[in-house]
Amino acid sequence: MRVVMVRHGETDWNLHRKYLGHTDVPLNQKGYFETAEICENLLSDLAPLNGNILIASSDLQRCLYLAKRVQERLHVKTDIIVNKSFREIDFGDWEGLTFDEIQDKYPKQAALFLKQPNQLLFNGENLEQFSDRIVNGIQNIYNDVKDIHNINTLLIITHGGVIRVLKSLIHKGTPSDYWQYSANHGEVFCFEYPYVS
Incomplete structure (x- = not known):
């Protein structure tokens, strides 16, 4: 099955470089244009x-808005599968803060995060938990539809961190390698599933 992942458009929190995970922030004007x-x-x-x-x-609404527009534009008749597995990483106490604010408010956690990004200590997810959630979400959908012969493409509207984790796994890395990858607003990333990890 071909998997096509697309990142949502811009929000004000993205614009101001605030950590945006599970907080349900709407698109801004640029995001609607995107x-x-x-x-x-x-x-x-x-x-x-x-x-x-x-x-x-x-x-989250920043993704659902795009999913509904794509469904209309492509005339897709099936319902959108709304799945929390495809949320951004849960940044916990860091949600809504810039990294400068995090360094001021949580200096020890910020220093540890820079040295060991998989050991997140801020009441959110670590990268292993995040990665497992994403992979399980894709696998569950694949298991449900793999025998439906007329479905050949799974289009997932998601977040930058989700795409970055998948890029790192597909390129034989680990979840913590995801910092080496980027995913801009509106970016499309395609791969065949199942993939060899």
């Missing part, structure tokens, strides 16, 4: 598949 662009790009890339697409999305 949504229209993303839909047009996906239309040209995915329209030839003739409705053999299944759409899944994080349950």
Whole structure:
């Protein structure tokens, strides 16, 4: 199965470089504009598949808005699979703060985070938990649809961290390698699933 992951458009928290995980922040004006662009790009890339697409999305509004627009634009008849597995990492106490604010408020945690990014100590998820959640979400959907022959593409509307984790795993890295990768707003990342990890 082909998996196409797309990152949502910009929010004000993204603009101000605040850690944005499970907090349900809406798109800003630029994010709505980016949504229209993303839909047009996906239309040209995915329209030839003739409705053999299944759409899944994080349950947060910045992703759901895009998922609904893509569903309309591509004329996908199946319901969107809304799945918390595709949420951004839970930043816990760091949600809504910039890294400078984190360093001021939680200096020991910030220093540890820079040295050992998988040992997060701020009442959120660590990278292993985050990675496991994402992979389990994809595997569960795959198990549900692998025998449905007319579904050949899973389109997942998600967050930057989710895409970065998948890039690191597919390139034979570990979840903590995800800092080496980027995922811009509206970025599309494709891979075949199952993949060899």
